[in-house]
Amino acid sequence: QVQLVESGGGLVQAGGSLRLSCAASGRTFSTNAMGWFRQAPGKDRDFVAGISGGGSSTFYSDSVKGRCTISRDNAKNTVYLQMNSLKPEDTAVYYCAARRLQGASYNRNAYDYWGQGTQVTVSS
Numbered sequence: 001q002v003q004l005v006e007s008g009g010g011l012v013q014a015g016g017s018l019r020l021s022c023a024a025s026g027r028t029f030s031t032n033a034m035g036w037f038r039q040a041p042g043k044d045r046d047f048v049a050g051i052s053g054g055g056s057s058t059f060y061s062d063s064v065k066g067r068c069t070i071s072r073d074n075a076k077n078t079v080y081l082q083m084n085s086l087k088p089e090d091t092a093v094y095y096c097a098a099r100r101l102q103g104a105s106y107n108r109n110a111y112d113y114w115g116q117g118t119q120v121t122v123s124s
Contacts, residue, residue: 002113009118020081022096030074033104038092050104086122093117
């Protein structure tokens with residue numbers, strides 16, 4: 001079982017930055033691919049970024065590519081999402097997710113564990 005706890009959300013002005021963190025329990029963190037997803041009110045939970053278990057492979061949705069960076073510190077069992085040049089349309093609850101496999105996925109159904117989410121609000 002893996003437990004995930006997100007932090008780092010908040011209110012920021014457009015153009016600003018935030019760094020989200022996700023702390024994971026468990027002794028096999030480096031074998032878990034990790035992903036960040038987000039869900040705005042009334043919308044589906046959408047993929048934002050993913051990273052492989054070893055951290056060598058990352059990929060992003062088109063909506064955040066060039067503005068966000070996903071990274072991980074396996075020694076600290078933590079994955080990060082650095083978000084820059086934030087826009088009002090980035091406003092959502094951001095969720096961290098873990099897979100039992102090494103390879104990350106765009107598909108939310110491919111993830112086995114989820115955090116409770118952290119709210120990000122970008123004002124115009």
